[in-house]
Amino acid sequence: MKKNFLNLLWLMVAAILVASCSSDDDPVIPKLSITAEVAEISETATSALIVKVNADAPTEVAYSVGVKLTGSAVEGVNFQEIARTVTIGANKTSANIFVTPINVTAIEANKNLIIELQPGTAYDLDTPSDVNITIVDNANPPSDAPEVSFSTSNIITNPYMEEVKTITVGLSKTFATDLVIPLTIDGDLVEDTDFEIAGLINNEITIPAGTYGADFTVTMKYTGNVGMDKTATFGFAIPSVTDYAVKATENSVSLNAVDPQVDFSAWFNTTNKYNYYFAGGSANPDPRNSNIEGYRVRSYYFNTTDNDYASMSSSNYFAKNENDENQWKEVINTYKKEIGYSRVNIAEQERYEIQNGGDLFALRKFFPRLAKYGQQLITTEKGWVRFVTVDADATQGTAIIPEQTITLYNLQDGLEMTSWTESIEKDVEGVTEKYSFWYEDSRNTQGDLSQSAYVTPAEVQIHKSVGTYNLTTGEVFVDLKFTCTDPSFTKDDTNEKYILKQEGDTYTIQLRFNYYKEHTN
Numbered sequence: 001m002k003k004n005f006l007n008l009l010w011l012m013v014a015a016i017l018v019a020s021c022s023s024d025d026d027p028v029i030p031k032l033s034i035t036a037e038v039a040e041i042s043e044t045a046t047s048a049l050i051v052k053v054n055a056d057a058p059t060e061v062a063y064s065v066g067v068k069l070t071g072s073a074v075e076g077v078n079f080q081e082i083a084r085t086v087t088i089g090a091n092k093t094s095a096n097i098f099v100t101p102i103n104v105t106a107i108e109a110n111k112n113l114i115i116e117l118q119p120g121t122a123y124d125l126d127t128p129s130d131v132n133i134t135i136v137d138n139a140n141p142p143s144d145a146p147e148v149s150f151s152t153s154n155i156i157t158n159p160y161m162e163e164v165k166t167i168t169v170g171l172s173k174t175f176a177t178d179l180v181i182p183l184t185i186d187g188d189l190v191e192d193t194d195f196e197i198a199g200l201i202n203n204e205i206t207i208p209a210g211t212y213g214a215d216f217t218v219t220m221k222y223t224g225n226v227g228m229d230k231t232a233t234f235g236f237a238i239p240s241v242t243d244y245a246v247k248a249t250e251n252s253v254s255l256n257a258v259d260p261q262v263d264f265s266a267w268f269n270t271t272n273k274y275n276y277y278f279a280g281g282s283a284n285p286d287p288r289n290s291n292i293e294g295y296r297v298r299s300y301y302f303n304t305t306d307n308d309y310a311s312m313s314s315s316n317y318f319a320k321n322e323n324d325e326n327q328w329k330e331v332i333n334t335y336k337k338e339i340g341y342s343r344v345n346i347a348e349q350e351r352y353e354i355q356n357g358g359d360l361f362a363l364r365k366f367f368p369r370l371a372k373y374g375q376q377l378i379t380t381e382k383g384w385v386r387f388v389t390v391d392a393d394a395t396q397g398t399a400i401i402p403e404q405t406i407t408l409y410n411l412q413d414g415l416e417m418t419s420w421t422e423s424i425e426k427d428v429e430g431v432t433e434k435y436s437f438w439y440e441d442s443r444n445t446q447g448d449l450s451q452s453a454y455v456t457p458a459e460v461q462i463h464k465s466v467g468t469y470n471l472t473t474g475e476v477f478v479d480l481k482f483t484c485t486d487p488s489f490t491k492d493d494t495n496e497k498y499i500l501k502q503e504g505d506t507y508t509i510q511l512r513f514n515y516y517k518e519h520t521n
Contacts, residue, residue, distance in 0.1 A: 030059060030123050031123065032065060032124070033054050033129065034116075035052050035054060035128070035131060036050070036051045040133065041135060042135075043102065044101075044103045049098070049101075056126070062087055065086050068084075068115075069082060069113065079102055082097060105241045106241050107139045108137055112132055113132075115130060116129060116130035138242060145244050147246070149170055150234070152253060153250060153253060155254070155255045156390045157220055157390065158259050158389065159259060161220065161398065162220050164217050165219075166217050169213055171213055174209075175207070180205075180240075182204045182236070184233075184237045187231045189231060189257055193221070196218070197219075231254055231257070232254075233252055233254050236252075259326070259388075261325045262469075272515065272516045277289040277355055282338045282339060282344075283338070294331040298311070298316070298513065298514050299311070301511065302509070303498060306497075326387045326388070327384075327387070332357075332379065335352070336351070337353060346428055351439035353374030354447060356376075360380075361460075362511060363378070363482075365494070367410060369419075369488060370420065371409045371452065373438065376408060376449075378408065382402040385476070386402060396468065400467075401467075403464040405461050405462070408457070410456050410488045415454060417454075420436075422436065438454070456488075459486065460482050460483070462481075463481040465479060465480045466479075474514045476511075478511050481508045484507070491507075
């Protein structure tokens with residue numbers, strides 16, 4: 001019996017030894033998985049998102065777990081740096097990884113971050129071994145962000161003025177860095193055709209750091225579109241950053257380009273109509289040419305000596321421009337006086353003459369040696385004067401003489417004739433007939449003075465000159481500015497009093513035009 005007891009005791013000891021040896025030879029191998037407390041986090045979150053690495057059993061020693069980061073989120077841009085290993089401490093069953101988002105002010109798509117556990121010798125991987133976290137992009141500016149707005153909401157202009165309009169984009173407060181504000185441009189006004197923009201790059205305006213705003217300009221272009229009524233609307237595009245907010249009001253500017261017709265019924269009527277254009281030629285029983293339409297106007301210089309206006313001429317007249325309802329132009333009538341016409345008795349007295357409404361720009365006083373067939377042919381390729389308004393019902397508006405070059409013709413120096421009006425005498429059957437030497441010249445050129453062999457051209461550069469008109473009083477005032485470097489231009493005691501201002505070869509004179517006859521003040 002004693003022997004059986006001893007055998008049992010040895011079996012128990014052996015079992016204990018075997019158990020002890022088995023525990024030392026087979027250490028615990030934990031299985032790891034990864035989970036996140038939530039699947040997404042805002043880029044503006046003030047606390048980190050916690051990702052847990054979980055072990056199904058503790059170990060007596062600490063061990064490190066490799067981590068791999070992938071996805072569209074960029075470390076250091078969309079989230080703060082994350083270590084590529086995480087340590088699970090001795091006798092612990094979890095460890096934390098902190099995902100701290102970074103607020104990117106650019107408005108863009110959501111980003112994702114995939115954190116994946118890497119294989120190791122101290123553990124096995126269980127499922128899930130990775131976690132996919134969405135970093136939600138924030139499109140809303142902070143409550144203290146500056147608001148952007150336009151300083152004006154409506155601009156009306158007449159394109160003929162070719163004005164430069166300034167549009168200001170302002171901030172409610174300054175910002176620490178430059179702000180790039182994208183704009184939208186809509187409407188039926190066409191950029192680079194109806195207007196040009198300066199101060200924008202790719203339809204964006206930059207407000208420099210520390211400033212309250214920036215400007216861009218819109219320069220109108222006249223395209224000859226009479227009666228225009230078109231609009232361009234400037235607004236704020238959807239912001240690409242959250243550094244600023246678009247103000248709920250004052251967030252668009254309407255640029256309206258209009259060119260309504262001016263009511264000239266007080267000027268263009270039977271009272272002011274001019275009916276004395278010559279038809280010319282002995283074959284015409286009626287000396288008047290009734291096919292030409294023109295209207296009389298009284299014209300004045302401002303006399304600086306008398307501080308009052310002096311009449312230029314009583315024979316000024318103008319015509320409607322059939323291509324532009326708001327523009328007046330000169331009337332040109334070339335006619336021939338043949339034998340049988342009043343005081344035309346011999347072939348040498350035949351000639352072409354010019355009617356052109358007088359010197360509407362008042363230039364002839366400054367050229368004492370002017371050549372002329374009846375009158376100097378002064379043409380204005382851009383029209384005499386253009387009337388501009390933004391309100392069809394307005395009785396007052398802007399009068400513009402366009403920039404242009406006008407050519408006049410002087411008697412050449414060195415000719416035998418002492419003046420353009422020098423007379424020639426001829427005996428015809430005992431009667432002395434007189435006529436001017438230019439008669440033959442006019443026949444040779446058929447009234448085109450520019451083709452004459454006896455003249456020298458002189459150019460006058462007319463600057464764009466802006467004045468006013470008043471339909472009620474029938475008055476037009478324009479300070480005409482022009483430049484002439486031709487040596488034939490003469491400023492002397494007889495005409496210097498008409499010059500308001502001189503700057504080198506540039507002169508300014510004031511012109512006044514008003515109704516004829518009973519309309520005259």
